Amino acid sequence: MTDPVVIPSVALLGGALLARDYLGRRLRGAEDRYMALYGRTEWGASEMDLGLRCAPEDKPKLIHHLLDRLERHLPRPEAALLREEADLDARRLSFFDARPGVTDLLRPRRGLYFDLGAPEGVRVVWNHMQTDGVGMWATLRDLFDENPPLIPYRSVPPPPAFVPELLALPSVAQRLAWRGRLRKGAEEAPLERGFARWSAEPLRQLRDEVSAPFNLVTSAGAVHAVFERHPEQEKLTIGLTAYFPFIEGRNKYGVFLCKVRRSSFGGLVQQLERQTRSKMLNWGRSSAQSYALNRLPEQAFGRLVSYYRRQIDVLVSSLPVGQRPITLAGVPVQVSCHPRQLSLPYYFLLVGTRQELHVSHTSRFPQVPDFPHSPALTSAA
Secondary structure, eight states, X not given: OOOTTHHHHHHHHHHHHHHHHHXXXXXXXXXXXXXHHHHTTSGGGGEEEEEEEOOGGGHHHHHHHHHHHXXXXXXXXXXXXXXXXXXXXXXXXXXXXXXXXXXXXXXXXXXXXXXXXOTTEEEEEEETTTOOHHHHHHHHGGGSOOOOOSSXXXXXXXXXXXXXXXXXXXXXXXXXXXXXXXXXXXXXXXOEEEEEEEESHHHHHHHHHHXXXXXXXXXXXXXXXXXXXXXXXXXXXXXXXXXXXXXBSSOOEEEEEEEEESOOHHHHHHHHHHHHOOHHHHHHHHHHHHHHHHTSOHHHHHHHHHHHHHHOSEEEEEEEEESSOOEETTEEOEEEEEESSOSSSEEEEEEEESSEEEEEEEESSOOOTTOSOOOOOOOOO
C-alpha cells in the first residue's frame, strides 16, 4: 500500500517544479519563436516593408539627406540593429554585427536594408525576427528631424507573478472557443495593400466624448471600416497588439483578443474599452498564452499558433511616433508599413502624430476605393 505521505509530497514537488519553470519563462514572449519558426526556412516570410512616402519632386532631397544621416548614424551604439545580419546556417537562429557600410544597406540582405527605387519614395525592408515596430522606429528615428515622442516608452517593472495569470485563466479558456468569421471568404493572393491619412482632431473629440484611450478610438476606426466593407458580418474577432517593455526578446508585444458586434463608431470604441480596461487581465491573458505555447515542442507549437491566428479577423497595431508631423531635412514624410506575407484576413498599422494618423492596411480581400476612409464620428447611444 502506498504511504499516504508520498502522494502529497510528490504533488508538492511537482507544483514547486512547475512554479520554478513558470518563473523562469513568464517574461518570454512567444512571438520570437513564431517568427523564427516560419522565417528561418523562408527569410522573406517575416519581412516587412516600411515605406517613407513623399512628393515625387521631394524624393531626390529625401534620398540625399537620408544617406548623409545614415552615414553618421551607422557607427553609433543605438544603430546596432542596422548593422546586424542573420546567421541562418547555425543550429539556432542568431545575429551578428556584419559591420556594413552604407552601400551594403542599399541592396537585399539578411538584415535591414533600404530600397531607394520604391515608387512612393524610399522603402525600408526589415524582418520581424529582428524586432517589432517599436524597436524598428527606435532605430530609425534619429534619421528624421527632431520630434518629441507622443508616448515615451519607459522602462517599467514586470507585473507580479502568478496573480495576473490565475485571474485570467477563465477568460483565456473562454477565448479558446472564439473563431474568425472572415477567413472562409478571404482570397489567398494577391495581397491587397492600402494607405490612408486620417485627421487626428475629430478622433480626439470622440475620445473625449466616450472617455476611452486614443489607441482604442483609432483601432475602432479600422474595425468600423472592415464592418462597412463586409455588411454580411455582424460579429468580428479583433486582435489588438500591446507593447510590454519587460518582455525578454526582440518582439516585446502581446495580442489581446476582443469580440465585437456591428455598431456605430462610438459603440465599437466602448466595446473595445470594456474588454481591455483591466491591464492586469490583459497581461495575464498574454502571459498565460505565451507560457503555454513556449512549453510545447516545435510541431505542436506551430499547429497551435496557426489555430490562434485563425481566430483573428482583424489585427490592429498602433505606433505613436511624434508630436509634430514627420519630416526628414524638412521634407514631409508619411510612414506606411505592410507585411510581405499575411496569415490573417486584415492587418492594420496606425502610425500616429498629434496632427494625423498614417493608416496602412494589408488584406486578403479586394478593396473598394478610398478604403479605409476616416469613419463618421457618431457616438454610441
